Amino acid sequence: MKIDRIELRHIKMELISPFVTSMGIEYDEEHIIVRVDGEGLTGWGESVAEGTPFYSYETVTTAWHILSDFLIPSVLGRDISGIDEAIAGYTKVRGHMMAKAGLEAALWDLFAKSMGISLSEMLGGVRRKIDVGVSIGIQESVPKLIRKVEGYLSEGYKRIKIKIAPGLDMQFIEALHLEFPGTLLQVDANSAYTLDHIDLFKKMDEYSLSLIEQPLGYEDIFDHSKLQKEIKTPICLDESIHSLDDTRTAIELGSCRIINIKPGRVGGFTESKLIHDYCASMNIPVWHGGMLESGIGRAGNVALASLQNFTLPGDISASKRYYKEDIVEPEFRVNPDGTMDVPTKPGIGVEVNMQMLDKVTVNKKVFS
Numbered sequence: 404m405k406i407d408r409i410e411l412r413h414i415k416m417e418l419i420s421p422f423v424t425s426m427g428i429e430y431d432e433e434h435i436i437v438r439v440d441g442e443g444l445t446g447w448g449e450s451v452a453e454g455t456p457f458y459s460y461e462t463v464t465t466a467w468h469i470l471s472d473f474l475i476p477s478v479l480g481r482d483i484s485g486i487d488e489a490i491a492g493y494t495k496v497r498g499h500m501m502a503k504a505g506l507e508a509a510l511w512d513l514f515a516k517s518m519g520i521s522l523s524e525m526l527g528g529v530r531r532k533i534d535v536g537v538s539i540g541i542q543e544s545v546p547k548l549i550r551k552v553e554g555y556l557s558e559g560y561k562r563i564k565i566k567i568a569p570g571l572d573m574q575f576i577e578a579l580h581l582e583f584p585g586t587l588l589q590v591d592a593n594s595a596y597t598l599d600h601i602d603l604f605k606k607m608d609e610y611s612l613s614l615i616e617q618p619l620g621y622e623d624i625f626d627h628s629k630l631q632k633e634i635k636t637p638i639c640l641d642e643s644i645h646s647l648d649d650t651r652t653a654i655e656l657g658s659c660r661i662i663n664i665k666p667g668r669v670g671g672f673t674e675s676k677l678i679h680d681y682c683a684s685m686n687i688p689v690w691h692g693g694m695l696e697s698g699i700g701r702a703g704n705v706a707l708a709s710l711q712n713f714t715l716p717g718d719i720s721a722s723k724r725y726y727k728e729d730i731v732e733p734e735f736r737v738n739p740d741g742t743m744d745v746p747t748k749p750g751i752g753v754e755v756n757m758q759m760l761d762k763v764t765v766n767k768k769v770f771s
C-alpha cells in the first residue's frame with residue numbers, strides 16, 4: 404500500500420453537557436482526526452490527546468507536532484506492506500502514545516478497506532454486538548445523579564460508572580447502591596486519592612462495586628498493589644497502563660484485577676491486542692475505556708471491543724450521549740438491550756460526514 408497523502412484536522416466538538424471529573428471540567432472536546440489516502444482508498448483515525456494535559460501529558464499541540472515532524476514523515480510516500488511495517492518505521496519515537504494511536508488507527512482502517520473486511524474482523528473480533536455502559540461526570544447533587552442514572556438505565560445501558568473525588572464519593576455511592584440495587588456500578592477516581600485514604604476504600608468494599616478505577620497516582624503501579632491487598636473490590640488501572648510491559652508489571656505485582664484498555668493510551672490497536680491477549684491468558688478481564696471520542700474514534704473502539712476478552716461493558720456510549728451531532732453516519736446508537744452493533748462494512752464501517760467534519764475543524768494540514 405503506497406501512502407500518497409495524509410491530512411490532520413484539529414477538531415473541537417461541544418459536549419451536550421459539561422463533563423466534571425477530579426481532573427477538572429470539560430465543556431468541549433478537542434482531538435485530532437487523521438486521514439490517510441492510498442491506492443484510491445481513505446482511512447480515518449482519531450488521536451485522543453485533549454486540549455489540556457490533565458488526563459495525559461499529551462495535548463492536541465504535542466500530538467500535532469509528533470505526528471507532523473516524526474510519525475507522518477516515516478510513512479508518507481512509502482509502500483507499506485502492513486501495520487507492523489508502518490509501526491516499525493516509528494518505534495524510535497518514545498512515548499506519545501495518543502499521537503501514534505491516531506495514525507495507526509487510520510492505517511488499520513485503510514488496510515481493512517483494501518482487504519474489503521471490517522475493522523472488527525481484521526482485529527480478530529468475535530462479537531457482532533458489544534455490551535455498553537456509561538461514564539457519568541460528578542454531579543451537583545445526589546438527586547441530580549439519580550435522575551441521570553435513571554435516564555441511562557431506561558435507555559438500556561448495562562452498567563453505570565461515576566466519577567469520584569475526595570469529598571464527592573460516599574454520598575453518591577451510597578445513594579446509587581440504595582436506589583439501584585443489582586445494577587453494575589463502578590467508580591473512577593482519575594488518580595485523586597492516596598494511600599492515606601485506605602479506610603475510605605475499605606468502606607467502599609461494603610457497596611458491591613464492580614471495580615474502583617485508578618484510585619491512586621497516574622503513573623503508579625506499586626502503591627496500587629498495596630491498596631489491592633487491603634481491599635476486596637477489584638482495582639482497575641487506566642492511567643498507569645501504557646503498554647504490555649506495564650500490564651505485566653501490574654498483574655504480577657497484584658496492583659489490579661481488571662484492566663481498562665484505551666488504544667490511545669497504549670499507542671494503538673496493535674499494543675491493545677497484545678494487552679488483551681496477555682490479560683486473557685492470565686484470566687484478567689478487560690473492558691474498553693473511552694475518551695469522549697467522535698464517531699471516528701468510537702468506530703475503532705467498538706471494533707476493538709468485539710474481541711473475546713472484552714467481557715465487561717465498556718465506556719462506549721451512544722453518539723448523542725456526548726454530542727448533538729456526530730461526524731459519522733450512521734451515528735452510534737444503543738439498542739434497548741444495552742448493546743451496540745459492531746459495524747460490518749469494510750474498515751471502520753461508518754461514513755464520515757464531510758460537512759459536519761468541516762464544521763468542527765479548527766485547523767487543517769495536508770502532507771503529500
Ligand code: OSB
Nearest residue numbers: 458538593692693694695696718
Ligand atoms: O478516565 O476514563 C477516563 C474521559 C476523558 C478522559 C478520561 C476518562 C474519560 C471517561 C469518559 O471516563 C469515557 C467515555 O468516553 O464515555
Ligand code: MG
Nearest residue numbers: 591616617641
Ligand atoms: Mg478512567
